[in-house]
Amino acid sequence: MERRQFIQHSLALGSGGLAISTMMLGLVRLLAPRELHASTQTVPLPGALADQAAFAAACIGCGLCGEVCPPRCILFYRREGSSNLNLPYINPEEKSCILCGKCMQVCPTIALSITPADKVKMGFARIDRAACYPWVDRGVCGACVSVCPLGDKAIGFDFGNFYRPVIKDGCVGCGQCVEVCPEPSLPIRIVQPGQQVPRKTHPNFPS
Amino acid sequence: MFWQRHLNKLRWVSLSLVFAGLILIPFLHLYQTYEATHSYDYLSSGEKYIYNTMELLTKPFTDDPVNSLDKIKGNTWSGNLFGIKISDPLAVVGQTFAGLTIYWPFVLSALIPVILTILLGRFYCGWICPATFLYELTDNVGTLLKRIGVPVSHRRLNHKLKYIILAVLSLLCALTGTMLFAAIYPPAIIGRELYFQIAAQGFGVGIIFFLFTMVFDLFVARRGFCRYVCPGGALYSLLGHFRILRIKRKVQACNDCVKCTAICQFDLDPMRDDFGQECNNCSACIAICPTDALMFTLNWKDSVYQGPGHLGHHYKQRPNDGAA
Numbered sequence: 376m377e378r379r380q381f382i383q384h385s386l387a388l389g390s391g392g393l394a395i396s397t398m399m400l401g402l403v404r405l406l407a408p409r410e411l412h413a414s415t416q417t418v419p420l421p422g423a424l425a426d427q428a429a430f431a432a433a434c435i436g437c438g439l440c441g442e443v444c445p446p447r448c449i450l451f452y453r454r455e456g457s458s459n460l461n462l463p464y465i466n467p468e469e470k471s472c473i474l475c476g477k478c479m480q481v482c483p484t485i486a487l488s489i490t491p492a493d494k495v496k497m498g499f500a501r502i503d504r505a506a507c508y509p510w511v512d513r514g515v516c517g518a519c520v521s522v523c524p525l526g527d528k529a530i531g532f533d534f535g536n537f538y539r540p541v542i543k544d545g546c547v548g549c550g551q552c553v554e555v556c557p558e559p560s561l562p563i564r565i566v567q568p569g570q571q572v573p574r575k576t577h578p579n580f581p582s
Numbered sequence: 583m584f585w586q587r588h589l590n591k592l593r594w595v596s597l598s599l600v601f602a603g604l605i606l607i608p609f610l611h612l613y614q615t616y617e618a619t620h621s622y623d624y625l626s627s628g629e630k631y632i633y634n635t636m637e638l639l640t641k642p643f644t645d646d647p648v649n650s651l652d653k654i655k656g657n658t659w660s661g662n663l664f665g666i667k668i669s670d671p672l673a674v675v676g677q678t679f680a681g682l683t684i685y686w687p688f689v690l691s692a693l694i695p696v697i698l699t700i701l702l703g704r705f706y707c708g709w710i711c712p713a714t715f716l717y718e719l720t721d722n723v724g725t726l727l728k729r730i731g732v733p734v735s736h737r738r739l740n741h742k743l744k745y746i747i748l749a750v751l752s753l754l755c756a757l758t759g760t761m762l763f764a765a766i767y768p769p770a771i772i773g774r775e776l777y778f779q780i781a782a783q784g785f786g787v788g789i790i791f792f793l794f795t796m797v798f799d800l801f802v803a804r805r806g807f808c809r810y811v812c813p814g815g816a817l818y819s820l821l822g823h824f825r826i827l828r829i830k831r832k833v834q835a836c837n838d839c840v841k842c843t844a845i846c847q848f849d850l851d852p853m854r855d856d857f858g859q860e861c862n863n864c865s866a867c868i869a870i871c872p873t874d875a876l877m878f879t880l881n882w883k884d885s886v887y888q889g890p891g892h893l894g895h896h897y898k899q900r901p902n903d904g905a906a
Contacts, residue, residue, distance in 0.1 A: 402793070431680075432680040432682075432760065432761075433677065434761065435660060435673045435676065435677050435764055437659045437770070438657070438777050439661070441777065441782055442656060442777060443611075443655055445614070446615065447781065450782060450783055451782060453782075453783060458759070460786075461764055461788075483691050485681075
């Protein structure tokens with residue numbers, strides 16, 4: 376084959392391949408709905424294996440947990456690469472778990488095991504006292520306390536300071552308080568055991 | 583067997599039903615969530631349309647859609663059918679390699695497909711797989727493209743490639759500790775991405791891979807992904823090696839018209855009794871045979887080449903001309 380012909384062929388093939396791949400990528404981007412904002416919190420599913428690597432090995436990515444979820448809170452890593460691809464997560468800022476346990480019952484593998492609602496370990500709620508309305512004396516709220524499915528075991532009011540919420544040891548991290556919180560900066564968050572609380576410090580309200 | 587030529591229509595009904603189910607189940611899930619929250623008045627017009635359609639579809643069958651629609655969930659990768667969990671055997675293989683542990687409830691969920699595959703061969707690929715539905719339509723598009731002059735390539739690769747891919751990917755699953763099969767197995771991709779698009783966050787990265795496999799089918803090899811790459815196809819072929827249900831040629835009725843060999847998308851040669859473990863019992867060759875010479879039989883071995891068909895031909899007998 377002559378050199379000119381070879382160059383022509385390779386140019387044609389390369390541009391063709393580029394065109395086809397770009398068309399497909401464009402098609403996917405067009406069909407996909409726009410992301411409103413990047414999710415900031417990813418919480419594991421109720422009853423999930425504690426170890427992330429073990430969960431990635433156990434999950435087969437069938438999407439059944441999402442298909443049975445009544446509030447449709449279970450989302451999936453669908454564009455991220457690496458070992459996270461097709462794994463489920465929950466973003467309580469958008470929609471939170473109601474601890475109904477359907478995903479644990481339907482999961483075919485050991486990725487989700489059947490756990491009672493008060494033994495689930497999805498994380499732990501933390502309150503940023505520098506931003507919460509009652510903690511900074513900007514009105515009464517108590518939304519997080521009234522919505523908590525576990526009630527008095529997980530969240531309560533600080534004694535003598537009405538409507539100032541305090542997290543207790545029974546919290547399983549379902550995130551309903553996060554979903555309901557009216558303060559835009561979301562002073563209540565779900566954190567994982569080894570994770571630090573992202574908080575704004577305030578001189579009058581340490582810790 | 584004249585009625586067997588209509589099995590191909592039944593196969594298309596089966597493929598269409600499975601594909602329609604994969605589209606319908608996410609919509610039914612949306613309907614369940616709307617119904618459970620009693621939120622009809624707060625829905626947008628499009629959501630109201632989904633609600634009304636699904637209500638119309640499910641009204642004759644159930645009074646309690648919120649709970650009773652949970653009986654049919656999932657996709658062909660792993661599903662929940664009236665309380666029975668059914669998983670793809672490839673999912674079990676991949677998960678066992680990825681986790682390096684055997685979880686018996688999950689292994690048993692693949693029991694029904696495995697038994698059916700041992701008996702019926704690679705029937706999943708021909709009769710159920712939602713990717714087959716799209717690949718066969720792609721193949722028809724390829725025929726159209728060829729008719730208008732676009733070059734469509736029908737290369738032949740070695741069909742042992744898919745067994746090597748199955749082995750290598752299983753090994754990689756064990757090494758990386760992740761389910762790699764879920765990312766590249768077309769029926770798993772289709773079921774999942776349809777759900778993502780309809781009821782979750784929109785198409786994921788798997789759909790790009792699937793479009794690439796369609797282009798591979800069109801411009802590299804006919805049905806190339808199923809025949810040369812698909813690890814699930816490799817597993818089903820291995821399981822169905824000693825299958826009982828086989829297509830057999832009746833040499834007395836065959837007139838050597840080569841229509842069966844031309845229609846076979848898996849590039850097998852029914853006219854020369856060459857089926858093997860690759861045959862997915864799709865019955866397209868039975869449907870096209872003008873003399874009803876091909877039929878399903880219960881036999882655990884393919885017959886050796888029976889020589890040219892006898893119908894309407896008088897051949898000179900040569901010493902090397904087949905077994906007849």
